[in-house]
Amino acid sequence: MASTEATNPFQDPSPGEIRAQGHDQAALAASAPQSTSPQQHASTTLDVGRNASLTLATDSLVIQGMNGGSTKDKEGKTTRSIPFYNILWAERSDSGDITIQYAHTVSKTVVRPAIISYSIDKPDSSAIEAWIQSLLDRAYGTSQRRKRIKVLVNPFGGQGGAVKMYHKHIAPILAAARCELDMEKTMHNGHGIEVGQKLDIDAYDVVACCSGDGIPHEVWNGLGKREDAARALVKIAVTQLPCGSGNALSLNFNGTNSPSLAALAVVKGLRTPLDLVSVTQGDKRTLSFLSQSVGIVAETDLGTENLRWMGSTRFTYGIVTRLLRQSVYPADIAVKVEHDNKAAVREVYRTEASKPGPHCDERELPPVNTGLPALRYGTVQDPLPESWTLVPHDHLGNFYAGNLAYMSADANFFPASLPSDGCLDLVRIRGDLKRTKAINTLLAVAEHKFFDMDHVDYQKVTAYRIIPRNQKDGYISIDGERIPFEPFQAEVHCGLGTVLSKSGHLFEAKGV
Template sequence: MSTESSTQKSPLLADTLTDSDNFNSNFVIKVGKNVTLALGADALLIHAIVDADPKVVKNIQCCGLWTTESSPSQEIPFYNILAVEASESTLSIKYAKLLLKEDYSPSTLQYILNGGEATKVESWVERLLELAYGDAQRNKRLRVLINPYGGKGYATDLYAQYAAPMFEAAGCKIDLETTTHSGHAIDLGENIDVDAYDAVVCCSGDGLPYEVLNGLAKKPNASEALTKLAITMLPCGSGNALAWNLYGTNSVSLVALAIIKGLRTPLDLASISQGNTRTLSFLSQSYGIIAESDLGTDHLRWMGAARFTYGFLVRLIAQKTYPCDVAFKVEMDQKKDIKEHYLAYKNKKPELRPVGGGDQVGKGLPPLKYGTVDDEVPSDWEKVSTDTIGNLYAGNMAIMSADVNFFPASLPGDGMMDLVMIDGTIGRMKSLSMMTAVEKGQFFDIPEVEVRKVSGYRLIPRNQGDGYISVDGERIPFSPFQVEIHQGLGTALSKSGHLYEARGPC
C-alpha cells in the first residue's frame, strides 16, 4: 500500500461519494453537519463542505497528536490509518500524516456522530480497521530497546520525537529500556519473557538486533523464542541494514508506521561455528576489503555511512589481497537459475508466520547439519584455495546499507544465502566500477562477479597473523569459521511478508 497521504481534494471525490453504484451503503456514513466518510478501494475518502470562514477548521496539538475538529475533503490511504474509535456520540480516526518527505506524525480527526448512523457505525469501524491492517497484528506489544551510543548518539531523541507518538496513537503496548553497555541486549534477550511481547524493537544500528538474537539463542527453548518473538529495528545507527531490507527507508517515523503495519515474516538465520562457540547471524559475513572497510574504520563512526566509503578507497589503492581456503555447499551457481528462483519465490503467496510462532514449542537451536569448523569438510562441498581474493561476502539480506543493494537475489526465507568472491587483482578502476554498479543495481550482471546460492560454507584464512572477519558488522576472532543457514528460524516484521524492499536481479 502507498504511504503517501494527500490533503488535497480529489477532483472526482464528491461525485464518487454520491454514486451509489460505486459503494455499498454500509461503507458510507455521514458525520457532523456536512461530512461523508466512505471506504474506497485503497483509501478512506472524506468529503466535507467546509464553511468559507477558515476559523471553522481548527487544528489543536495535544500530547503529540494533531486533532482536527473538522477537515476539508481528502483521501487517507488505509495503510496510514492507525486507530479508529467510536463512542455513542463521537468518531475518532487516528492516522499517520505526511509532514515532510518521509516524515510522518500522528494526527486525529474527530467527528460528531449523527443519530441515524449509529446502527452501522460499529460495523463500519471494524471494516475500516480490517482494510487498514489486513493480515497485520493490531495493538502490538513491543519491547523497545534503545542504544544511546549507537550511530551519532541520537537514538533516544529519535525514538521520542518520531516513533513513540506513532506507537501510542496505534494503541501499541510499550515496554521501554535503555541499554547501558556492550552485550547488555544479549542478557535482555536471554531473560525476556517471550509470551509477554510480540516484537523486540531495537532503536540502534544493526548491532543491537544481533545481540538480541544471540541472547534468544541462549534460551533452552531458543527455536520457540526465535519463531515466536519478531525482531526489528528503528534506524538509529550508521548502516541500519535491517530497516532498509524490511522497510526500504531510513526514516524513523516511516519505519515506525511499517512496524505498526508489519507482517510476521519467517526469516532465515545462520549459525556461525568458530572454535567452541556458536553464534547466530541475520545479515552478512565478510572477509577481506569489506570487513576491513567496516571494522577497520570503527574509530571514524562520526562520519556516519561515509566511513565505509573512505575505508574502501584507502584499501583499494593498496590492492591488498587476503589468502584463504574456502569450501561451500552450492545450491545454485548459474545466474539464470538464480533469477528464475527469485521470480518464482516473488510471485508465490506469502506464508506469514502465525502469532505464537508455530510448532517450535520447547525446542533449542536446531542441530548443525554440516557439523562445525573442526569437523571434516563434507564430501559434496566445492573447495577453492586462493592467494588473490580481495573479498568474500555472504549475505542473508539484500541491502547492506543505504544504496548498497549488494545481494539483489537474496530472499528472507528460501533457506539459502548469497555468496560472492571477488579477485583482488582485477585492478583499481575495475573495482571502483564494480562498487558503482552496486549503487546502480547492475552488480549482479557483471561478468566478473560470481554469485552462488549456498546453504553452508567454511573459510580458513592463510598466511596472516591477524585481520578482520565481520558478522553482522561485529568483529569475531580471526580464525577459521563455518556457516550454516537455518530456513525460517527467525521472525521479522516486514512490509511485504516475504520479500526485501530491494531491487531484484530481474
C-alpha cells in the same frame, strides 16, 4: 527501493503507487468487505455531519466536507484522502464522537500522528461500530493490531541520537496505533543478549530495536541461548527502528531508514519467517541475520569504527580507500553450493518473487523447550564434509555472504536474496583488478549493475568453511561484529527467525 517516503496522505494513491510503496495493499483490501451492491456501498459511507461524510474507498479513507488542508473536487465539494496504510487507529467515544488517528506526511522522510474527530448528531451505535471495524480491517488487513512491543533504545549507537529519535519520531506513531510499549535503554555491550535470554515471550509480540544492526544481532543471539530457543525465535519478531549508522534490517523490511516511516511500517508489519545462520568458530556458536565477510567489506566496516561521526558515509570511504590499495585476502574456501551460476540464481529469485505473498505466518509453533536446530555439517573443528573441497583463493578481494539484500542505504550487494529460501547469497570478487575497474565495481552496486559484472561470482549456498592464510591478523565481520581472525564455518537454518515486513515474503529491494 520501495518505500512510503513519497506517499501523500491527501491524495488517493493509484495502484502503481501502492505497489511502489512495497506493502500489500491489495491484501489489505481483500481482507475487508467489498462493495457489490447499493446496500453494501451505502455501508461504506458514514455521515458525520450535515455536510460531511467519511467513505471507505478502494485504497483510502475519503473525507468530504472537511475544512483545512482539503481540496475541492469537480463538483466543488471539499475533499481529502488518507491511504489506509496511514490509518493508525479509530474509535468512538462514550459521547458518540468518532476519532481517527493517522500518520500525516510532513516530508518525504517524516510522518507524524494527526487526528480527525467528528461529533455525530444522531449516533447509531451499531452502524458506527461496524464502520470503524471495517476501516480498521482495511487499514490492517492480516497485520496484528495493538502489537505488544519491547523497545530497546541504544543511546550509544551511530551518532548517539537514538533516545531523541525515539521520543520525537517513533513513540508517537506507536502510541497512536495503540501499541503496548515497554521501553528500556541498553546500558552496555551485550545488554541485548541478556534481554533476549530473559524475555517473557508470552508477554510480547515484538522486540523493536532503536539502534543500528548491533542490537538486533544481540537480541537474536539472546533468544538463541534459551532452552526454548526455537519457540522464542518463532514467537518473537525482531525489528529495527533505524537509529544507527548501519540500518540494514530496516532498509530490507521497512523499506526506509527514516525512524518515523519505519515505525509506521512496524505498526502495519506482517510476521515473516527469516533464515538465520549458525557461525561456528572454536567451540562458540553465533547466530547471524545479516552477513559474514572477510576482505574489503569486513575491513571497511570494522576498520572505520573511529569514523562513526561520518554516519553511513564511513562505509563508502573505507571501501574506496581499500580498492585503491588493491588489497587481497588469501584464503582456502569450501562451499556447499545450491545454485552455482547467475542464470540459476536469477531463475530462483524470479520464481519466488512472482508468487503472491502469504497473508499470515503459517509456521507451527515449536514445542516448549526446543532449542536451536542441530548442525547438519558439524562445526569448523570437525573434519570437512566428504562432498566439500577446499579451494585456494590466492587473490581474493572479498568474500561476502549475505542473508539480506541491502547492507546499507546505497549497497544492494545481494539483489537475488530472499528472506526464507534456506540459502545465503555468496559474492566473491577477484582482488587483482585494476583501479578503474575496482572503482566501477563499487559504483555498480548503487547503480544496480553489480550482479551482472563478469568478475563478480554470485551463488546461493547453504553452508561454507573459510580458512584465512598468509596473514597474521585481519578482520572477520559477523553482522558487523568483529570475531577472531581464525577459520570459521557457517550454515543456514531456513525460517528459524521472525521479522515484520511490508510484503510478507520479499525484501523491499530491487531484485534481479
